[in-house]
Amino acid sequence: MTAxxxxxxxxxxxxxxxxxxxxxxxxxGASLTVVICAYTVERWDDLCAAVASVHAQHRPPDExxxxxxxxxxxxxxxxxxxxxGLRILANEQRRGLSGARNTALGAARGELIAFLDDDxxxxxxxxxxxxxxxxxxxxxxxxxxxRPWWQSGRPGWFPxxxxxxxxxxxxxxxxxxxxxxxxxxxxxxxxxxxxxxAGGFRTDLxxxxxxxxxxEETELCIxxxxxxxxxxxxxxxxxxxRHRVPPARTTFSYFAARCFAEGRSKAAVVRHxxxxxxxxxxxxxxxxxxxxAVLRSLRRWRPATAAALCAxxxxxxxxxxxxxxxxxxxxxxxRRTGAVRPVTGGEPADGGPARDEPTGARxxxxxxxxxxxxxxxxx
Numbered sequence: 001m002t003a004x005x006x007x008x009x010x011x012x013x014x015x016x017x018x019x020x021x022x023x024x025x026x027x028x029g030a031s032l033t034v035v036i037c038a039y040t041v042e043r044w045d046d047l048c049a050a051v052a053s054v055h056a057q058h059r060p061p062d063e064x065x066x067x068x069x070x071x072x073x074x075x076x077x078x079x080x081x082x083x084x085g086l087r088i089l090a091n092e093q094r095r096g097l098s099g100a101r102n103t104a105l106g107a108a109r110g111e112l113i114a115f116l117d118d119d120x121x122x123x124x125x126x127x128x129x130x131x132x133x134x135x136x137x138x139x140x141x142x143x144x145x146x147r148p149w150w151q152s153g154r155p156g157w158f159p160x161x162x163x164x165x166x167x168x169x170x171x172x173x174x175x176x177x178x179x180x181x182x183x184x185x186x187x188x189x190x191x192x193x194x195x196x197x198a199g200g201f202r203t204d205l206x207x208x209x210x211x212x213x214x215x216e217e218t219e220l221c222i223x224x225x226x227x228x229x230x231x232x233x234x235x236x237x238x239x240x241x242r243h244r245v246p247p248a249r250t251t252f253s254y255f256a257a258r259c260f261a262e263g264r265s266k267a268a269v270v271r272h273x274x275x276x277x278x279x280x281x282x283x284x285x286x287x288x289x290x291x292x293a294v295l296r297s298l299r300r301w302r303p304a305t306a307a308a309l310c311a312x313x314x315x316x317x318x319x320x321x322x323x324x325x326x327x328x329x330x331x332x333x334x335r336r337t338g339a340v341r342p343v344t345g346g347e348p349a350d351g352g353p354a355r356d357e358p359t360g361a362r363x364x365x366x367x368x369x370x371x372x373x374x375x376x377x378x379x
Contacts, residue, residue, distance in 0.1 A: 027135040032127060033110030033192070034061040037091075037100040038118040039069035041077060046119040046244055048082070053121040053241075055085055059128040062110050067091055067100040097185075098201035098216045105192060105200050114189035117167070120146070120243045122187075129239035130189050133177070140224050140231045141190040143183025144239030145169050152247040157304035158255070161293045162312050165258045166245045172289035173235070180235040182221035187241045190224070198223050204268070215265035252308070259312045263319020270324070286313065 034054050038047050047066075054064050064086040068075040078088050089107055093099030101115060114130055116122055126144065133142035148154070148168040163170035167186050174180070201216045221233055248254060290309055297306035 028059065028128065028131045030112050030131060030134060031062045031110040032112045032114060032131060032189075033063040033065060033104075033108035034114045034116060034127070035065045035067060035101065035104040035108065036116050036118050037067045037069060037097055037104070038074060038078075039071055039097075039100075041071070041074045043119055044074075044077065047078075049121050050116055050118050051082060051086065053124075053126075054116065056124055057122065057127045058124050059131065061114070061127055063087065063108065065089060065104050065108060067104050069097065069100040070095045094203045096203060098203045101216075102200040102203070105196055108192055111192060112189055113192040113195065115185065115187075116241060117186040117243060120186045120241045123240045123242075126187075126239050126241060129236055133234045133236045133239070134191070136232065138228075138230055138232050139234050140194050140228060141183065141188065141221065141233045142236050142239065143180070143188040143233070144235070144241065145237040146184050146186045147240060147242045148245050149242045150245045150250070152250060155250050157252075157302075157308050158250065159293055159297070159305050159309050159312070161289055161309065162255070162259075165255055165262075165312070166243070166249050168243050168245070169237075171293070172285065173237075175237065177237070178235050179232050181225070181233065182218040183233065183235070185217040186243050187239065188217060190220075194224060194228070195220065198227055215262070215268065219268075255308065255312065256315050259315035260319035260322075263316040263321070264323035265319075266316075267320045267323025 036047070036050050036054070051064070051066070054061065066078055066082065066086055066088045067090075068078060068088065069091045075088070075090055082088065087107075089103060091100040092103045092106075104115075105113060112131070112134060114127070130142050130144065133139060146168045148163055148166055160171040164184070167184065169184060198220065201220050225231055225233065290313060294306050294309050297303070297309065
């Protein structure tokens with residue numbers, strides 16, 4: 001969605017040292033776990049490339065975890081062929097990306113935890129740039145740039161302002177280090193203890209298989225900021241990854257479905273965290289980024305791009321209204337079952353009660369976001 005005009009440049013003075021007392025997990029010396037979550041053998045080649053890119057880091061992580069989301073075939077294959085230099089785990093929680101990430105949060109040994117998509121590859125200096133972002137103790141998370149790798153070329157009508165549709169950074173994000181509200185899921189990291197204390201990722205949000213829902217990383221970022229009003233979530237574009245975009249994601253039907261699903265996901269975030277936090281970045285995006293993009297497209301005589309911009313906004317709004325209308329039933333179900341649970345303990349695959357009961361890690365309501373990128377994140 002849009003360039004968030006509320007994004008604040010990050011003060012880099014702390015990067016140059018000084019008298020500041022370092023926290024327990026500050027800067028390049030902190031221990032780092034990198035996590036890759038995977039769910040299908042159909043992306044085996046992508047997964048192998050992702051793993052190889054982590055092994056090739058100039059600053060290798062202290063640990064690499066592969067979490068397999070309820071796919072016994074992939075779990076067997078990974079244990080046979082990818083057993084060197086990483087730990088391989090099965091998702092112990094509810095099926096889906098949130099459950100897999102929570103499994104990693106509970107099992108990781110690093111002070112910091114970074115997430116890389118299974119169809120993304122990291123630049124060789126990725127971990128070094130992520131770690132450098134934690135020199136200030138108030139930084140609770142660092143996310144980076146996600147470049148699209150169009151397998152069949154970018155469609156001429158596809159607006160760069162909507163690259164979030166394919167899980168990538170989009171025109172309108174800050175071009176230099178900045179304080180943001182949330183990260184894109186393909187390239188993000190957190191202080192592990194803080195993510196655990198916040199309850200991890202909500203299992204009623206996010207992707208399950210090919211279901212194109214999301215926003216679980218956005219909701220966690222909002223919850224972290226609400227718990228720590230002075231905290232910083234830092235966008236660091238020098239920490240870059242490349243995200244594969246297959247031909248199937250370049251059609252208008254995929255574009256439309258993804259926009260509608262994102263609107264529904266956003267409605268769920270607003271139910272949990274309130275409209276002030278859940279829509280802050282989107283308002284700026286709709287006021288500034290999209291109108292400027294439409295005018296630019298019309299001036300350059302690109303009517304198809306202008307139409308896609310307008311259609312994307314309309315479809316996302318329709319998804320949001322649909323999700324909001326169904327919110328009452330969803331809220332009743334969530335009150336009965338709970339969706340934010342302690343990361344330790346796990347949940348059965350059928351989504352039944354967790355083995356460990358919640359210990360106070362509940363979704364926050366309201367809370368002031370620190371500003372930053374719109375919620376729409378990786379598919």
